[in-house]
Amino acid sequence: MPTSEQDFLRVIDCHFPERGEHVLLGRGDDCAVLDPGKPGPLCVSTDLFVEGAHFRRSYFSPADIGHKALAAAASDLAGMGATPLGFALSLMLPDDVSDQFLDEMLEGMAALSKRLELPLIGGDLSRGPALALDVVVFGKPGPWGRLLKRCQAKPGDALLLLGDIGLARAGLLELESKGCCVLQEWPAAIMAHLRPEPLITEGLALAQITTPEGPAITGLMDVSDGLARDLPRFLGAHGAEITLQREDLHPEVVSYFASHSEDPLEAALLGGEDYALLACADRKRLPIVLAVMPQVKVIGRVTAEPGVRLQNGQVLREGFDHFAGREAD
Amino acid sequence: MPTSEQDFLRVIDCHFPERGEHVLLGRGDDCAVLDPGKPGPLCVSTDLFVEGAHFRRSYFSPADIGHKALAAAASDLAGMGATPLGFALSLMLPDDVSDQFLDEMLEGMAALSKRLELPLIGGDLSRGPALALDVVVFGKPGPWGRLLKRCQAKPGDALLLLGDIGLARAGLLELESKGCCVLQEWPAAIMAHLRPEPLITEGLALAQITTPEGPAITGLMDVSDGLARDLPRFLGAHGAEITLQREDLHPEVVSYFASHSEDPLEAALLGGEDYALLACADRKRLPIVLAVMPQVKVIGRVTAEPGVRLQNGQVLREGFDHFAGREAD
Numbered sequence: 047m048p049t050s051e052q053d054f055l056r057v058i059d060c061h062f063p064e065r066g067e068h069v070l071l072g073r074g075d076d077c078a079v080l081d082p083g084k085p086g087p088l089c090v091s092t093d094l095f096v097e098g099a100h101f102r103r104s105y106f107s108p109a110d111i112g113h114k115a116l117a118a119a120a121s122d123l124a125g126m127g128a129t130p131l132g133f134a135l136s137l138m139l140p141d142d143v144s145d146q147f148l149d150e151m152l153e154g155m156a157a158l159s160k161r162l163e164l165p166l167i168g169g170d171l172s173r174g175p176a177l178a179l180d181v182v183v184f185g186k187p188g189p190w191g192r193l194l195k196r197c198q199a200k201p202g203d204a205l206l207l208l209g210d211i212g213l214a215r216a217g218l219l220e221l222e223s224k225g226c227c228v229l230q231e232w233p234a235a236i237m238a239h240l241r242p243e244p245l246i247t248e249g250l251a252l253a254q255i256t257t258p259e260g261p262a263i264t265g266l267m268d269v270s271d272g273l274a275r276d277l278p279r280f281l282g283a284h285g286a287e288i289t290l291q292r293e294d295l296h297p298e299v300v301s302y303f304a305s306h307s308e309d310p311l312e313a314a315l316l317g318g319e320d321y322a323l324l325a326c327a328d329r330k331r332l333p334i335v336l337a338v339m340p341q342v343k344v345i346g347r348v349t350a351e352p353g354v355r356l357q358n359g360q361v362l363r364e365g366f367d368h369f370a371g372r373e374a375d
Numbered sequence: 376m377p378t379s380e381q382d383f384l385r386v387i388d389c390h391f392p393e394r395g396e397h398v399l400l401g402r403g404d405d406c407a408v409l410d411p412g413k414p415g416p417l418c419v420s421t422d423l424f425v426e427g428a429h430f431r432r433s434y435f436s437p438a439d440i441g442h443k444a445l446a447a448a449a450s451d452l453a454g455m456g457a458t459p460l461g462f463a464l465s466l467m468l469p470d471d472v473s474d475q476f477l478d479e480m481l482e483g484m485a486a487l488s489k490r491l492e493l494p495l496i497g498g499d500l501s502r503g504p505a506l507a508l509d510v511v512v513f514g515k516p517g518p519w520g521r522l523l524k525r526c527q528a529k530p531g532d533a534l535l536l537l538g539d540i541g542l543a544r545a546g547l548l549e550l551e552s553k554g555c556c557v558l559q560e561w562p563a564a565i566m567a568h569l570r571p572e573p574l575i576t577e578g579l580a581l582a583q584i585t586t587p588e589g590p591a592i593t594g595l596m597d598v599s600d601g602l603a604r605d606l607p608r609f610l611g612a613h614g615a616e617i618t619l620q621r622e623d624l625h626p627e628v629v630s631y632f633a634s635h636s637e638d639p640l641e642a643a644l645l646g647g648e649d650y651a652l653l654a655c656a657d658r659k660r661l662p663i664v665l666a667v668m669p670q671v672k673v674i675g676r677v678t679a680e681p682g683v684r685l686q687n688g689q690v691l692r693e694g695f696d697h698f699a700g701r702e703a704d
Contacts (some may be wrong), residue, residue: 070416075525076454076596077418077514085414087399089406092511094465094499125405136423136465136509170423170509180465180499180509182421185406196404267405 048145054171057148061156066165068131078168080131082186087193089128089185093119097177105227108147109154110240111179116155118270119181120162120244121321125268127194127253128185130164130246135181138174162246188250197282198265199326201350205286206263206335207343208248209322211273212295212314213238216302235298242321244268248339252325255338262331269324272317274362277354280324285353288346288362290315315362377474383500386477390485395494397460407497409460411515416522418457418514422448426506434556437476438483439569440508445484447599448510449491449573450650454597456523456582457514459493459575464510467503491575517579526611527594528655530679534615535592535664536672537577538651540602541624541643542567545631563627571650573597577668581654584667591660598653601646603691606683609653614682617675617691619644644691 048054055073065072071079082088095115097103106114116133123130135155139148159166164183187193199205217239220232229236245268255262269276277286292300295314303310326348327335335342349355354362377383384402394401400408411417424444426432435443445462452459464484468477488495493512516522528534546568549561558565574597584591598605606615621629624643632639655677656664664671678684683691 071522071524076451077420077457077512077522079455079522080417080419081415082411082417086410088409088411088417090409090463090497090511090513091406092463092465092497092499092509094467094501094509096467096501096503099501099503122405126408128406134419134421134511136421138423138425138467138507168419168421170421172423172425172428172507174425174428174507175504178467178501178503178507180421180423182419182463182511183406184419193400193406193408195400 048148051171057152058166061152062159062166064160064165066132066167069165069167073166073168078134080167080184082131086186086191089123089126089193090182091119091122092180092182093122095179095181103177104225105221106240108150111177112151112153112155113158113241115179115181116158116164117242117244117321119183120164120246121242121268121270123183123185124245124249124323125266126185127188127192127249127266129188129250130162131184131186132165132167133159133181133183134167135169135179137169137171138176138178139171140174140176143177162244188253190254192253192261194253194263194266196265196267196280199281199284199348201284201348202329203264203326203348204329204332204344205346205348206325206327207322207345208325208341209245209320210238210296210299211269211317211320211322212299212303212310214242214319215313215317216299218318220302232298232302234296235302239319242319244321245323248323251339252323255335257331257334259331262327262335263325264328265326267324269317269320269322272315272320273324274315274317276324277362281348283352285349285351285355286346287349287355289357290345294343294345377477380500386481387495390481391488391495393489393494395461395496398494398496402495402497407463409496409513411460415515415520417460418452418455418522419511420448420451421509421511422451424508424510432506433554434550435569437479440506441480441482441484442487442570444508444510445487445493446571446573446650448512449493449575450571450597450599452512452514453574453578453652454595455514456517456521456578456595458517458579459491460513460515461494461496462488462510462512463496464498464508466498466500467505467507468500469503469505472506491573517582519583521582521590523582523592523595525594525596525609528610528613528677530613530677531658532593532655532677533658533661533673534675534677535654535656536651536674537654537670538574538649539567539625539628540598540646540649540651541628541632541639543571543648544642544646545628547647549631561627561631563625564631568648571648573650574652577652580668581652584664586660586663588660591656591664592654593657594655596653598646598649598651601644601649602653603644603646605653606691610677612681614678614680614684615675616678616684618686619674623672623674
């Protein structure tokens, strides 16, 4: 463990050499100074990743921790259809973190940072009783100048999903029951929990799709607390009828929950830490969306009356709350 | 303690009703969206405030904790001569924090936020083993368009100080020795530690002073780790001769350290958490600075040779490192 802030900054500089084109003044002054380029809005989101609440060192490798802390924060940029500018990291380190652990954790974070073109612009460091990473991400609209908010859905709109739901939940349950990381049986589920991939490119692509009548996608959010909990936040005053089928789920979601006597569809809707994207589109513009991005799944439609109903008439119960505990029913 | 994130957001909304003119999209979406107004640079700084490392609940009131977490972060904006835009708060709450405690802590933070015109734009929340607040502040240059960096000092420049050094250190030592807050004997010292005031107005005023030959102040930083540690960071490759006198110190600094058999001047230079401002100015432009801001103290001059020397020929030893512990000698 580095014994001074200066030592720590040397480790940071070694892992995060990039300054980024939008960083006028980087680490080492009172503030970092960002230049968003063209005048225009700047997106900001913070994500707190705390040992015990969000991860365990027993089954997260140091690199997994670094990766996921940044991935979870970057997913919020994806949920706005924004393009990354940079991030800041506040790190709380307990005494039992070794130099090697820190090095591997930063390496996992740096690899994703490089891939997302999301340079580290600043941060802070403190000792503390647990390992905690607070990641602040900055982004801006893509070249087409749009950011996609929640609560934009109109009755009749199609609800769209990008990415898998329930897969990270299966991974979490498997890791919690085994207490360590065994990849053989449910590799996709376990990787979805340990190494989620923020859908930045997909968010940007969704924001870009235009039709002769205007933009195809009118609302977007990232699904991080499970669809059951996030859907009402997305819909605002409206409701939805969900047509999601078992066939829409990842095969590991179906087999994992079926083999644990749970309904795969319900488990997928409860989900949590999916980092999938939820969008809405005008019905008439839907064919263009599906033509441009065939991996998009249509999972239902927006209704004027509030509440979320499944095809069997069941009303959706809520999902995942990091604050109240791993699950809130 | 709120039992869900929604409950918590209601408490937050109650304390921080302001949106701020630069907030296009506030709390509750994937990202907050800031509009810096005119195209131009954006300052970002993070400050992690952790129980045990930075404060104790035994002598910090909840409102003190909320105030100081924000004050310490805002001081970094002061150190750039920047004007506040907004802040984000990531909060790690242990189970023993009551609703009332949280309420008072947010109230202390909200009062300073209102006074500094620094609206809360977003944040995150998690349970955790200790109380920790990570504050991210955003700012922009004042109307004159300048931001003041470190490492700008030229040999011959005057070194200037705004605010008291050593006062918060006396307060910390007194609070640590008493274990609780007794204001009678050293009220200024104790308030300097519990309730530091970020010198935002002063930083902006320094950035604004112009002379017929150009801006008067060429470099600025906030002194948060003690002058002994921060001076070398400010000077870069250069050194300094310090002419600071006992008469320049707050009377409580002189009497506190003298009564504890410590040299007040040395204790003040070691300092820590002073949140004073350190600046440099061309000698010829100094009279204008002192005419505009008579509270500025001239504490020395920049030298070409590195190292910091006191008037008695002593070479300054380094100060305060939150990471290595409360003091690093």
